[in-house]
Amino acid sequence: MAPLSTAELAVTRHLLVHGPTTRAALGDRLQLSYASMSRLARSLTDGGLITQDVEPEFTVGRPRQILSAVPGARHVVGCKLTADRAYGVVCDMFGEVRWAAKAALPRRRSDGTVPVAATVKTVARLAQRLARRVPSVDGIAVSLGGVVVNRSIVREGTFLGWRDTDLATPLRAETGLPVVVTNDVTALAREELWFGAGRTHSTFGLITVGAGLGFGVVREGVVVEELIDNGHLLAHAPLTGRGPRCSLGHAGCVASYLNREDLERHASAAAGRPVTFDGLVQARTAGDRTATRLLTGSARALGHLAATFAGALQTTRIVLAGEDVAEIAASPALADVVADRLRPGADETQRCALDITTATLTFNDWARGAAVAGVQHVLGAL
Structure with a gap:
């Protein structure tokens, strides 16, 4: 085609x-x-x-x-790979999910890597299951956390243990379909470009908060395919030199407040027992002061991050998404920080208002982002 x-x-x-x-x-x-x-x-x-x-x-x-x-003129399977599962959806040209399915990824090898060949077969079988739900499938798109180059090579697969792994070529050979591989946040940015923030803003930023911090950049209607640092500079920007430490040892950086693993580690140390993110949220609801303090700190960090990102991109549109973002953004501290950052000086006349939205994502939502990137690929926009 x-x-x-x-x-x-x-x-x-x-x-x-x-x-x-x-x-x-x-x-x-x-x-x-x-x-x-x-x-x-x-x-x-x-x-x-x-x-x-x-x-x-x-x-x-x-x-x-x-x-x-015509919605059904093309159908694409989108697949989101996590550390242990493949979540798949089949979407039409509008990115509407027609069916969803999931499958366990193969067991890790002794060196901690997920076998690539077996993963290819798992994704191919998942796509075959989904293809039965639509007249035909025109392509496959796979998204994952990490660094992807040439829409094919996983240079760094954060949760899979992959390095310089060609995923698209064997999957194309296995299925006979066009295949595109992309960073998962980049795929979401592509979805937002066509069916979300991009409808009203040609330049915008996307921040995802969950198992890790992710960043998507759209400038003048073009998705930045590969960030120079995979978002590292923003994630580890310092907020205070006296704050909690992230896994890299930075005191008070953005990641120390927002990375789920770091946040759970700080909560567990304060409680003297293991505390999950969900447990932290439940404790805040019950009035626990430590939980409230930690999540308020997360909200403040996210507010500073959103304002800094908007300033760097010179856009008024920032999208916050991810599994944890709604619970963090629920704190009034986020809006308070943004308002304070936007407060003009006495002699300033320029006014700015940021349009910040939040969206909780399921793994099927991540897979839908991959599918939209796949639609763009088969149409020739990617």
Whole structure:
């Protein structure tokens, strides 16, 4: 299946992101002539990607053609790999989940790595199960935590023990389908670009909080595929020199307050027994002062991080997501910190307001992000 031309992709993307519109209006928006727009609409209609319908309330003059994207024109399997499981979904072109499934990853070797060949077979079987739920599958996208290069090579698989591992080539050979491999936060940023924050902001930042801290960057409508530091500089930015230490020994850095492992370690030390993140949240609800203090510290750290990220990107839009983010953002300390950071000086006239949203993610949501990246890949946008 050949990728779309640049112009075909522009038309299809606009219809997916912004919904149905008239052929004339879309041509004006994309600066395409009437003849070019007619040719593109005909080509995409013949390919089954869009439909053309006459405006139902047409009365005078030439009938207006309404263009709409066809949701089921493409289906892609998205798969999120964790340390021990593969979570899969099959989505249509709009990123709507049609079915979900999961499978255990193979047992680790004695050196702590997850076997690659067996993982490929697991993902292939998962994709085969999901493919039965739709007419056909056009591609597979796999996301994972770590560093991915060339949309194929896992240079550093944080939770799988992988180094310089080609995942796309054997999976492509196993399934016969186009395959793209991506960092999991980058995939979420791609989803936000088409179906979330990107609808109103061409530049925005994404922060995920959970098993680790993740960062996604979109600048002028382009997703930054590989961060120079995998987010390390932001994650370990110092907030105070007297705060708790992260796993790398930094005192009072952002990660020491927000990394789940570090937060649980500090809570366990304070309680004199093992404390999980969920247990910490429950203790705060019950009025425990230590739990309240720790989670308030996390909220303050996240507020500073969001404000700093927005300033660095020069955007008013930041998306907070992840398994732990809702419980941390529930503290008023986050909004208080952001408001204080935005407070202008006495002689300043410029005003700024940050649009910060939060979304709790399930593993299926992570897999959906991979699927959207896969849709973009098979259409030629990636």
